[in-house]
Amino acid sequence: MGRVFKFHTDVDTDQIIASQYLLFPTIDEMKGHAFESLDTSFASSVQPGDYVVAEENFGCGSSREQAPAVLKALGVKAVLAKSFARIFYRNAINIGLPVIVCKDLPDHVTGGEEMELDMSEGVVKLGDTEYVCTKLPAYMQKILDQGGLIASLDNGEV
Amino acid sequence: MGQTIVEKIISRNTGKNVRPGDIVTADVSRVMLDDIMMPFIVSKFREMGFQKVWDPEKVVIICDHLVPASQVDDVRAYKISNDFAREQNIPNLHTSDGICHQLMTEAGYVKPGDVVFGTDSHTTTYGCVGAFSTGIGYTEMAAILGTGQLWMRVPATIRVRITGKLPENVMSKDVILRIIGDLTAAGATYKALEFCGDTVENMSVSSRMTMSNMAIEAGAKCALFAPDEKTAAYCGIELTEEVRSLAADPDAVYDSVLEYRAEDLVPVMACPSQVDSIRPVSELIGTKIDQVFLGSCTNGRLEDLQAAAAVLKGKKVAPFVKLIVTPASRKIWQEAAKDGILGILSDAGAIITHPGCGLCCGRTGGILTDGETVIATNNRNFLGRMGTSKVKIFLASPVSAAKCAAAGEIVL
Known part of the structure; x- marks a missing residue:
């Protein structure tokens, strides 16, 4: 089980990690500033295994891969949204952060709920209710299963 | 069945007659790497075990976000950029000449029909000269540096036709802002925009650049103008039949079409x-x-x-x-x-x-x-x-x- 952190529509990558932190030498040094402009307590309260849930167009804006990278480094298990911006989506898969399109779930959470995601089945359990998510295209699922693009290149799988 | 501009560019690049939704591996014509991403690109390049970039002539490194340095960490990005250019014999390094997207077109790195990737979301800009170009993350850029290729999905195209004469004080910026407002910030996600009509034909390449640049704000993957005499003059090339034929076919199939009358547009x-x-x-x-x-x-x-x-x-x-x-x-x-x-x-x-x-x-x-x-x-x-x-x-x-x-x- 993981806790839900809920965000709105059109969350952009500047909001996920602002440009003034992009040149910190490592992702670990950046991660404490994730979502700083929206929720100053996010980075200190999120626990490994928690979920980010958002409305439409999550991760719009810049191509900064640091955005999915800080969420992964904080232990976010998956990001579930009604839709994603394409560069963020690709970057997340490439670094092994699951990004799941789920049309119904965001309407039924406000943050703080406990839920569980069964990635292989593409199903979220929230209390007694199950929400079905869209499965990734096979090509991308393969990259994700390997732990990202580098791991899959190493395995000669892509 | 006819093709849109982006379908033609990807078909020529891959030697396949592509359709929207096809997943293809493209040979990359040029890449743009900006200073702020260089430390991460180089680190991933090494982590992947690559020794040499696939073609140093096709790599352009541009310092612009951090020039001149405002924080001491910025200097580290310059050093990594300089060292990587020297080590890999990359001839195209700009340390203080201007913004990456301006330089890529102005300095002639991008031509009509090219397939270009950059580590900045506004890489869509080069559609102003009829090139396919889009932004990617640093891990994928490292993979291109090692292989010269990247997989991509062929996007469907939204056609935007604008006809007539723009009122005084209405610039191409007002036009693209209005289009983004109508499409919304996610309205063109995964799709190509294609601009046409006599209003954009009468625009300078600079004005077109503003529109291709901002297409990402509607989520677009790329934003193209058919190359014409102005494009050829700007790029310093001849407008051959091969270049001219990148224009969309009359029977090309579009995801949707937006129509605007220039006279109706206002400053926004x-x-x-x-x-x-x-x-x-x-x-x-x-x-x-x-x-x-x-x-x-x-x-x-x-x-x-x-x-x-x-x-x-x-x-x-x-x-x-x-x-x-x-x-x-x-x-x-x-x-x-x-x-x-x-x-x-x-x-x-x-x-x-x-x-x-x-x-x-x-x-x-x-x-x-x-x-x-x-x-x-x-x-x-x-x-x-x-x-x-x-x-x-x-x-x-x-x-x-x-x-x-x-x-x-x-x-x-």
């Missing part, structure tokens, strides 16, 4: 803090401002500076207001100096900075604080983009921005 602004929160300037009149930013890869070109100078000639920037002018490249800076444009802007009270990303990336060049309002000609008004999260950013055309600078408030 994107209001804080969403790029698709578009309102006519006439509804915003009287809003007090603290600063105006004229610059960026969206609107830092010579025609933009000329338009602002025409408004501000013989006038002064309003009391308590700062006007910051950041030409997009050294070449533009020099031409504007020679033409007397920088003189006019300076006489009006402008602060004229070195070319580069400046305030648009929010690290330097005029950052603001809580409660302040800025009228800016760049592409994003995101929360916290230019200082604190309580700064109000309105995106506008150079003409609108210059008028506001003189008035100290939003005016038409």
Whole structure:
């Protein structure tokens, strides 16, 4: 089980990690500033295994891969949204952060709920209710299963 | 069945007759790597075990977000860029010549029909010369450096047709802002935009660049104009049949079509803090401002500076207001100096900075604080983009921005 952190529509990558932190030498040094402009307590309260849930167009804006990278480094298990911006989506898969399109779930959470995601089945359990998510295209699922693009290149799988 | 521009470019690149939804592996014509991502690109390149970039001539490294350094960490990015260029014999390294997207077209790195990737989302800009170009992350860039290839899905195309003559004071910035407002910030996600009609045919390549640049704000993967005489002159190439035939076929199939009459368009602004929160300037009149930013890869070109100078000639920037002018490249800076444009802007009270990303990336060049309002000609008004999260950013055309600078408030 993981806790839900809920965000709105059109969350952009500047909001996920602002440009003034992009040149910190490592992702670990950046991660404490994730979502700083929206929720100053996010980075200190999120626990490994928690979920980010958002409305439409999550991760719009810049191509900064640091955005999915800080969420992964904080232990976010998956990001579930009604839709994603394409560069963020690709970057997340490439670094092994699951990004799941789920049309119904965001309407039924406000943050703080406990839920569980069964990635292989593409199903979220929230209390007694199950929400079905869209499965990734096979090509991308393969990259994700390997732990990202580098791991899959190493395995000669892509 | 006919093809759209993006389908033609990808078909030529891959040797396959592609359709939207096809997943293909493209041979990359050119890549753009910017300073702020260089430490991460190089680190991933090494982690992947690559020794040599696939073709040093096709790699362009541009320092722009961090020039000149405002924080000591910035210098580390320069050093990594310089060392990597030396180690890999990469001839195309720009340490202080201007903004990456301006240089990629201005310096002739991109030609019609090319397939180009860059580690910046505004890489969509090169569609202004009929190239497929889009932004990617640093891990994928490292993979291209090692292999020269990248997989991609062929996008469906939204056609945007604009016909007629634009009213006075309506610039291509107003046109693209209106389109983004209508599409919304996610309306073109995964799709290509294709602009056509006599209004865009009559636009300069610089004006088209503004529109391709901002297409990402509607989520678009790329944003294309058919190459014509102006494109050929700008790129210094001949308009051969091969180049001309990149134009869409009459029976090409579109995801959807948007139609605009130029005469109906008015000056608009994107209001804080969403790029698709578009309102006519006439509804915003009287809003007090603290600063105006004229610059960026969206609107830092010579025609933009000329338009602002025409408004501000013989006038002064309003009391308590700062006007910051950041030409997009050294070449533009020099031409504007020679033409007397920088003189006019300076006489009006402008602060004229070195070319580069400046305030648009929010690290330097005029950052603001809580409660302040800025009228800016760049592409994003995101929360916290230019200082604190309580700064109000309105995106506008150079003409609108210059008028506001003189008035100290939003005016038409």
